[in-house]
Amino acid sequence: xxxxxxxxxxxxxxxxxxxxxxxxxxxxxxxxxxxxxxxxxxxxxxxxxxxxxxxxxxxxxxxxxxxxxxxxxxxxxxxxxxxxxxxxxxxxxxxxxxxxxxxxxxxxxxxxxxxxxxxxxxxxxxxxxxxxxxxxxxxxxxxxxxxxxxxxxxxxxxxxxxxxxxxxxxxxxxxxxxxxxxxxxxxxxxxxxxxxxxxxxxxxx
Numbered sequence: 440x441x442x443x444x445x446x447x448x449x450x451x452x453x454x455x456x457x458x459x460x461x462x463x464x465x466x467x468x469x470x471x472x473x474x475x476x477x478x479x480x481x482x483x484x485x486x487x488x489x490x491x492x493x494x495x496x497x498x499x500x501x502x503x504x505x506x507x508x509x510x511x512x513x514x515x516x517x518x519x520x521x522x523x524x525x526x527x528x529x530x531x532x533x534x535x536x537x538x539x540x541x542x543x544x545x546x547x548x549x550x551x552x553x554x555x556x557x558x559x560x561x562x563x564x565x566x567x568x569x570x571x572x573x574x575x576x577x578x579x580x581x582x583x584x585x586x587x588x589x590x591x592x593x594x595x596x597x598x599x600x601x602x603x604x605x606x607x608x609x610x611x612x613x614x615x616x617x618x619x620x621x622x623x624x625x626x627x628x629x630x631x632x633x634x635x636x637x638x639x640x641x642x643x644x
Contacts (some may be wrong), residue, residue, distance in 0.1 A: 441622055444644045465521065526590050529582075530603070536610060537603040538585040543610045545623070547575065568626050572618045579611040 450456045459543060535546035551589040587604035590596065614621075 458528065461522065462524070465525060485639055523593055523595055526586060526593070529586050530590060533578070533583055533586075537580065537587065537607050539606060540610055540613055543606075548625065551622070555629060566620070568629070572614075572622045573616060576611070579614070583607050584611065 448454075450459050535543045535570065551567055551571050554563055557563040558566055584604070584607055587600070587607045591600040593600075593602055
């Protein structure tokens with residue numbers, strides 16, 4: 440009840456309320472950056488150059504043809520806008536991959552220690568000391584770079600999306616060359632009682 444004014448500002452009727460709820464669910468799902476993450480495909484019907492049949496009215500009344508075309512166009516625009524928003528949410532959940540190497544490395548180090556701390560407390564079923572390096576490369580190849588390329592293909596963010604993709608590709612190459620050495624350094628810190636106390640033993644670098 441205390442948020443009535445806010446709700447009235449966001450949506451005007453029940454139809455918009457249901458649409459808002461649906462968008463929230465979609466965006467929350469889009470922030471899940473794990474092995475099941477699906478990258479929005481620009482070749483989907485929402486982006487196609489075909490007749491947009493997916494979004495057309497089933498009306499066969501020729502007198503309503505113009506209205507049907509307009510509704511189809513509006514539906515297609517809404518679908519495209521939703522796809523772009525999903526991409527932005529996916530990218531924001533992994534923003535450090537798309538930034539300068541130093542920022543990517545700083546954030547990756549924090550993630551490593553978070554995972555290692557969870558592993559120590561038996562809250563994680565894998566040891567980041569042995570899997571972190573490969574998981575980073577897998578993230579680049581299966582999620583990050585495809586997201587970057589799809590955002591670029593949408594043509595919405597102009598030069599910025601090209602910069603994001605270039606940073607991701609550069610970081611991927613740098614991590615492939617130096618990742619094992621970097622993680623070995625973090626493992627050495629753990630073995631010496633660095634940012635996390637050692638209950639489980641990391642393999643020697």
